[in-house]
Amino acid sequence: MEQLSYLLFLKMVDEISTDPFTEDEAKAVVPSGYNWRSLASLKGYELEMHYRNILNELARNPGTTLGTIFAKAQNRITEPSLLEKLVIDLIGREEWTVQGADLKGDAYEGLLAKGAEDTKTGAGQYFTPRALIDAMVDVMQPGPDDTITDPACGTGGFLIAAHHYIREHHMQYLSRERRLALGAGRIWGNELVTGTARLAAMNMLLHGIGDADGPSLITVGDALAEPPKKHASLVLANPPFGKKSAITVIGTDGKADREDISYDRQDFRATTTNKQLNFLQHIMSLLEMNGRAAVVLPDNVLFEGGAGEKVRRRLLDEFDLHTILRLPTGIFYAGGVKANVLFFEKKPPRSGGVPNTTKLWVYDFRTAKHFTLKQHPLRRADLEEFVQAYLPGRPRAGREESERFKCFDYAELIARDKVNLDITWMRDPALDDADSLLPPDVIAQEIIEDLQAALNEFAAIAEALGAEVPADAEMIEEPMAY
Incomplete structure (x- = not known):
């Protein structure tokens, strides 16, 4: 559940930050170089390594909301092909935040x-x-x-x-x-x-x-x-x-x-x-x-x-x-x-x-x-x-x-x-x-x-x-x- 929550969170905040209906109230939650799009553009070993970098980078500021979310976060999905399937084929293909529905x-x-x-x-x-x-x-x-x-x-x-x-x-x-x-x-x-x-x-x-x-x-x-x-x-x-x-x-x-x-x-x-x-x-x-x-x-x-x-x-x-x-x-x-x-x-x-x-x-x-x-x-x-x-x-x-x-x-x-x-x-x-x-x-x-x-x-x-x-x-x- 914890591993899925990291990926689902990254995908959702990417959708929210680009939603025209919420752009006046929302801003990019994670830096562009460490967001979902930077992750979804990679495959295999490069995908796994970048995902590890994302988890480390977002945990840098303890006490902040992001720091709390990613504190001591580790990637336990050690098989690159499985991580790729989750990012590209499963979580990546869905729209998780839909206007008018929770x-x-x-x-x-x-x-x-x-x-x-x-x-x-x-x-x-x-x-x-x-x-x-x-x-x-x-x-x-x-x-x-x-x-x-x-x-x-x-x-x-x-x-x-x-x-x-x-x-x-x-x-x-x-x-x-x-x-x-x-x-x-x-x-x-x-x-x-x-x-x-x-x-x-x-x-x-x-x-x-x-x-x-x-x-x-x-x-x-x-x-x-x-x-x-x-x-x-x-x-x-x-x-x-x-x-x-x-x-x-x-x-x-x-x-x-x-x-x-x-x-x-x-x-x-x-x-x-x-x-x-x-x-x-x-x-x-x-x-x-x-x-x-x-x-x-x-x-x-x-x-x-x-x-x-x-x-x-x-x-x-x-x-x-x-x-x-x-x-x-x-x-x-x-x-x-x-x-x-x-x-x-x-x-x-x-x-x-x-x-x-x-x-x-x-x-x-x-x-x-x-x-x-x-x-x-x-x-x-x-x-x-x-x-x-x-x-x-x-x-x-x-x-x-x-x-x-x-x-x-x-x-x-x-x-x-x-x-x-x-x-x-x-x-x-x-x-x-x-x-x-x-x-x-x-x-x-x-x-x-x-x-x-x-x-x-x-x-x-x-x-x-x-x-x-x-x-x-x-x-x-x-x-x-x-």
């Missing part, structure tokens, strides 16, 4: 999805279903004045979708200067894995976000290592699930769990090795005042005691946690995922210690919803009912309860044992009605999902108790953006 997005999504299908490689952790990304962006309605980030951006899916939404809904009202400024630092991300950050930088540049010679909008490193250096008005994220490679973050409670590595985060209130709770606390810090967030998090964040209860109390008191979307299983590439999307806003303290959360709306999109990755994948249309019920851009006072959408007062929430927000009230009719049995493949897949989820929970408990968890039983690192 083929470049489809191409990269297809490439990433193909890699994500092989969950043994761990690729699935970087892929969030496009349908879910689009629904989250549609309800958050990013605007040209927003500053937007994702602290675990994977290959940049949330950032690209937000940028696309702004262009689609606001472009006609923007001056050329504001249009060009959209990708000049108002959208940025962070990614832990270098190879994935490379794909994110490619993806964003191809979608008109950032400057090839300017600072990279994707930083590489552990987002939890230190407090954020700048804040955002909108955070969209699907942080990695699981406890694998977890670190301890020491919060203001001064506690420390058993770990070899720890970070001192005085902006955190709770000390825990739970990666998702730490990412949630990090996102709380990332938000500027009156900023808003939409974050995919697993069920344990909603019910875990100890640090989990502390974080939830803070979320209800200091933030406005107004909506939770309960997601079904079967939509992520890695198994055993029971997740939710939390929608919340950062608010200034209210007088008299009054909590900022007054009502929490929970939408159950999990019960009686059955999806599989191939036979019955999640579509954007499947989430339309939730998007309409959310009332994006309109006062939440106008929301109406339904079978799937229920409202809970702060008093009800805070009175629940350990402030448990894993709230459910529906029952799957397929469990009660013998005539409505699901297809055998769906039943089998859901059994696998439930068993994997149970294994993940037991592995977490064992690890917390100090047991050595076998590698094949560790909690799966679940999907991140794109």
Whole structure:
């Protein structure tokens, strides 16, 4: 996938730079002597040698977008005839960027999805279903004045979708200067894995976000290592699930769990090795005042005691946690995922210690919803009912309860044992009605999902108790953006 991405990137930027419809907004991303045309004019050994030179030359300026994309890039296609076939006959014969169609997005999504299908490689952790990304962006309605980030951006899916939404809904009202400024630092991300950050930088540049010679909008490193250096008005994220490679973050409670590595985060209130709770606390810090967030998090964040209860109390008191979307299983590439999307806003303290959360709306999109990755994948249309019920851009006072959408007062929430927000009230009719049995493949897949989820929970408990968890039983690192 990495080798294909280099070649596909070079071909796409060549098309973009010569497209008359985008010439006022685009410039040559790579120098002429090292672009796709210089490569496609050669054959055999000369082609292979020039390709190696291109990879070396484009990696010369670390810290820039191109430097991030081609950092330590190597040509692993060592057979000149195969490289020639890719350049001349396969990639070279196609037009990958078509005016009026997001083929470049489809191409990269297809490439990433193909890699994500092989969950043994761990690729699935970087892929969030496009349908879910689009629904989250549609309800958050990013605007040209927003500053937007994702602290675990994977290959940049949330950032690209937000940028696309702004262009689609606001472009006609923007001056050329504001249009060009959209990708000049108002959208940025962070990614832990270098190879994935490379794909994110490619993806964003191809979608008109950032400057090839300017600072990279994707930083590489552990987002939890230190407090954020700048804040955002909108955070969209699907942080990695699981406890694998977890670190301890020491919060203001001064506690420390058993770990070899720890970070001192005085902006955190709770000390825990739970990666998702730490990412949630990090996102709380990332938000500027009156900023808003939409974050995919697993069920344990909603019910875990100890640090989990502390974080939830803070979320209800200091933030406005107004909506939770309960997601079904079967939509992520890695198994055993029971997740939710939390929608919340950062608010200034209210007088008299009054909590900022007054009502929490929970939408159950999990019960009686059955999806599989191939036979019955999640579509954007499947989430339309939730998007309409959310009332994006309109006062939440106008929301109406339904079978799937229920409202809970702060008093009800805070009175629940350990402030448990894993709230459910529906029952799957397929469990009660013998005539409505699901297809055998769906039943089998859901059994696998439930068993994997149970294994993940037991592995977490064992690890917390100090047991050595076998590698094949560790909690799966679940999907991140794109």
